[in-house]
Amino acid sequence: MMTGTGEYPAKRKKLEVLNRAWFILAALWFSLLLLPFKGLKPALILFFVLSAVILFMQYIAGFVRVLTARLHALTGRFKAVSLSHTTSLTVRASFLAVLMVLPFLAQDYFLDVVVLTGIYIILALGLNVIVGFTGLLHLGFAASYAIGAYTYALLNTKAGLGFWYSLPVCAGLAALSGAVIALPALRLKGDYLAIVTLGFGEIVRLILNNWDTFTGGPNGISGIAVPYFFGITIGRLGLHYYITLMAVVLTYVVVKRVRRSKTGRAWIAIREDEVCAATMGVNTMRYKLYAFAFGSFWAGLAGALFAVKMQFVSPESFTFIESVLILCMVILGGLGSIPGVIVGAIILVMLPEVLREVQTYRMLALGAGLIIMMIFRPQGLLGGWGDERRETKDE
Amino acid sequence: MFFQQFINGLTVGSVYALIALGYTMVYGILELINFAHGEIYMLGAYLGIIFFGFFTLTGLTSYSLSLSLALTIILSTAFCSAYGMTVERIAYRPLRNAPRLSPLISAIGMSIFLQNYVMLTQGATDKVFPHIFSTGGFTLFGATATHLQTVIILFSLVLMVSLHLFIRRTRMGKAMRATAQDRIMASLVGINVDTVIIVTFVIGSGLAAVAGIMVAMYYGLVNYSIGYMAGIKAFTAAVLGGIGSIPGAMFGGILLGLVESLGAGYISTEYKDAYAFMVLIVILLIRPSGIFKKSAEEKV
Numbered sequence: 171m172m173t174g175t176g177e178y179p180a181k182r183k184k185l186e187v188l189n190r191a192w193f194i195l196a197a198l199w200f201s202l203l204l205l206p207f208k209g210l211k212p213a214l215i216l217f218f219v220l221s222a223v224i225l226f227m228q229y230i231a232g233f234v235r236v237l238t239a240r241l242h243a244l245t246g247r248f249k250a251v252s253l254s255h256t257t258s259l260t261v262r263a264s265f266l267a268v269l270m271v272l273p274f275l276a277q278d279y280f281l282d283v284v285v286l287t288g289i290y291i292i293l294a295l296g297l298n299v300i301v302g303f304t305g306l307l308h309l310g311f312a313a314s315y316a317i318g319a320y321t322y323a324l325l326n327t328k329a330g331l332g333f334w335y336s337l338p339v340c341a342g343l344a345a346l347s348g349a350v351i352a353l354p355a356l357r358l359k360g361d362y363l364a365i366v367t368l369g370f371g372e373i374v375r376l377i378l379n380n381w382d383t384f385t386g387g388p389n390g391i392s393g394i395a396v397p398y399f400f401g402i403t404i405g406r407l408g409l410h411y412y413i414t415l416m417a418v419v420l421t422y423v424v425v426k427r428v429r430r431s432k433t434g435r436a437w438i439a440i441r442e443d444e445v446c447a448a449t450m451g452v453n454t455m456r457y458k459l460y461a462f463a464f465g466s467f468w469a470g471l472a473g474a475l476f477a478v479k480m481q482f483v484s485p486e487s488f489t490f491i492e493s494v495l496i497l498c499m500v501i502l503g504g505l506g507s508i509p510g511v512i513v514g515a516i517i518l519v520m521l522p523e524v525l526r527e528v529q530t531y532r533m534l535a536l537g538a539g540l541i542i543m544m545i546f547r548p549q550g551l552l553g554g555w556g557d558e559r560r561e562t563k564d565e
Numbered sequence: 566m567f568f569q570q571f572i573n574g575l576t577v578g579s580v581y582a583l584i585a586l587g588y589t590m591v592y593g594i595l596e597l598i599n600f601a602h603g604e605i606y607m608l609g610a611y612l613g614i615i616f617f618g619f620f621t622l623t624g625l626t627s628y629s630l631s632l633s634l635a636l637t638i639i640l641s642t643a644f645c646s647a648y649g650m651t652v653e654r655i656a657y658r659p660l661r662n663a664p665r666l667s668p669l670i671s672a673i674g675m676s677i678f679l680q681n682y683v684m685l686t687q688g689a690t691d692k693v694f695p696h697i698f699s700t701g702g703f704t705l706f707g708a709t710a711t712h713l714q715t716v717i718i719l720f721s722l723v724l725m726v727s728l729h730l731f732i733r734r735t736r737m738g739k740a741m742r743a744t745a746q747d748r749i750m751a752s753l754v755g756i757n758v759d760t761v762i763i764v765t766f767v768i769g770s771g772l773a774a775v776a777g778i779m780v781a782m783y784y785g786l787v788n789y790s791i792g793y794m795a796g797i798k799a800f801t802a803a804v805l806g807g808i809g810s811i812p813g814a815m816f817g818g819i820l821l822g823l824v825e826s827l828g829a830g831y832i833s834t835e836y837k838d839a840y841a842f843m844v845l846i847v848i849l850l851i852r853p854s855g856i857f858k859k860s861a862e863e864k865v
Contacts, residue, residue, distance in 0.1 A: 206616065365804075537674045540673060
């Protein structure tokens with residue numbers, strides 16, 4: 171570490187100056203790009219701010235390097251000292267107990283956000299099966315979510331069916347929709363698959379938007395009934411909270427179990443090396459189909475919960491951006507890591523609520539975050555498989 | 566009605582073709598779906614409105630309309646090319662050897678970023694491009710092609726032919742074809758692959774910018790969210806003609822424009838946007854290599 175610093179001081183100095191000049195040029199470049207959109211003054215401000223930031227970053231670069239190394243060591247240790255079985259059980263039990271009594275402690279607003287977080291956790295866990303476990307990029311996940319929500323909305327408002335009877339139908343239909351999208355997955359790979367799923371998502375949204383007589387068109391469906399819960403009356407919000415909590419726990423347990431089963435291992439095998447998996451006797455087509463159906467099943471469940479929570483559904487809630495948002499949760503937490511995607515969902519739902527003032531910059535930050543994440547930490551916050559694959563480039 | 570829809574479809578189709586060229590060129594060289602390409606087109610439309618507005622404000626437009634229009638196109642193209650280069654440098658180059666999903670996700674991130682960047686800097690309301698072309702036109706088989714439509718079709722044609730000549734006849738074009746065939750081999754024979762990729766992005770973004778300005782003139786209205794749908798449609802066009810193939814993209818774009826406008830005329834306008842997706846899905850299922858490519862070799 172020490173060698174090399176003192177050897178060619180003159181050359182080093184020159185390099186540093188050159189580097190600095192490059193950075194200033196970069197700052198100039200970005201402000202030039204901003205110029206037509208915002209005018210001269212903001213462009214100049216951007217230039218000075220960027221230059222200052224870049225110079226400052228260069229100044230503290232060494233410090234940051236030490237810090238990230240420390241952080242890496244820390245996260246590594248965090249993983250190494252995983253809790254023993256009994257302690258982890260107590261931790262989990264007490265965590266669940268806190269969640270059980272939360273409606274009596276928290277404010278309505280907070281509870282509302284928690285319910286929304288729960289719905290997104292289910293969605294992220296479902297998408298994680300497809301993208302994280304099986305390695306198939308799905309860009310139309312909101313379609314399955316929409317199918318779940320609309321199924322409940324229609325069954326409830328048109329057929330008068332209750333929540334608990336509709337729920338299996340919602341999840342089942344969503345799973346079926348997943349299987350329908352998966353049919354092309356049996357033939358296509360990589361990017362093409364992603365585009366077909368995207369197209370499917372858009373077609374579903376366009377149908378919901380245009381089939382006025384059945385889905386209510388852009389106006390959506392309102393007046394969806396609140397479910398009964400063993401005759402207990404604890405207020406609308408509390409009710410949603412408990413139903414969502416139950417669904418989240420169910421999703422978590424089932425997904426975790428299936429991940430460890432033969433099916434789950436087959437998914438991972440397909441993700442790691444499809445050809446190899448096929449050679450070892452995994453029926454890749456069938457398991458890909460399972461992954462899509464199983465993952466979409468949870469989207470249907472989440473959709474029904476969303477319809478109940480909002481008591482209103484419209485196509486606007488199920489756009490492409492929604493699919494991307496769920497994908498971001500999976501990527502942020504770590505592709506394939508179950509605790510990771512839960513953390514990802516919590517962060518992406520809670521953070522914008524906390525940072526109310528910067529709400530307008532939310533999507534901007536999301537886009538930038540995706541790029542930064544892919545470049546600097548593709549494995550996500552809690553470490554999925556993103557980095558393991560760096561060495562074995564496919565093709 | 567058929568000929569009217571045909572002319573409308575041809576106009577929209579040549580715009581799709583211009584955008585599709587950017588997709589197909591980038592895919593040919595990097596095997597990457599440049600998701601942000603639709604946003605570059607949207608940036609082009611905005612830049613066109615901004616520069617034209619600037620020239621109107623400074624009085625150049627009333628002095629010479631054609632000069633200010635030409636300057637608008639040149640400046641917007643230059644800026645869009647700069648944006649395209651920057652997108653490549655930031656979002657794609659660091660991920661060139663990463664797993665295939667990573668650059669795709671980063672491209673989606675870039676697309677969201679650019680969309681919101683324009684929304685924040687320019688506002689969420691529609692922007693208007695002033696009417697500068699007279700409403701008259703040629704009448705052919707009972708259908709009217711306005712002057713603007715004629716200009717769009719002809720200008721696109723000129724650009725496409727010159728791109729074709731550039732790819733076929735120049736040294737740089739040869740380098741691009743070599744890089745598309747085999748990137749590593751191309752670098753071994755002394756082609757600077759980085760330069761080739763930058764040139765690809767510059768040309769693709771420039772064409773998208775021209776498409777953006779022409780659409781802004783054609784519809785008169787521009788919104789920060791137009792890039793997404795146009796991007797998908799152009800991508801469909803590229804796939805339709807066989808992604809990676811430049812004549813394929815031109816043909817695919819025009820075909821898609823015709824399908825869309827005839828579908829809107831004869832079946833239903835409400836599902837206008839869905840036709841592109843349906844064409845895309847059907848093509849990918851039946852003939853994923855596109856209409857022109859002979860056979861798709863599957864890489865394992």
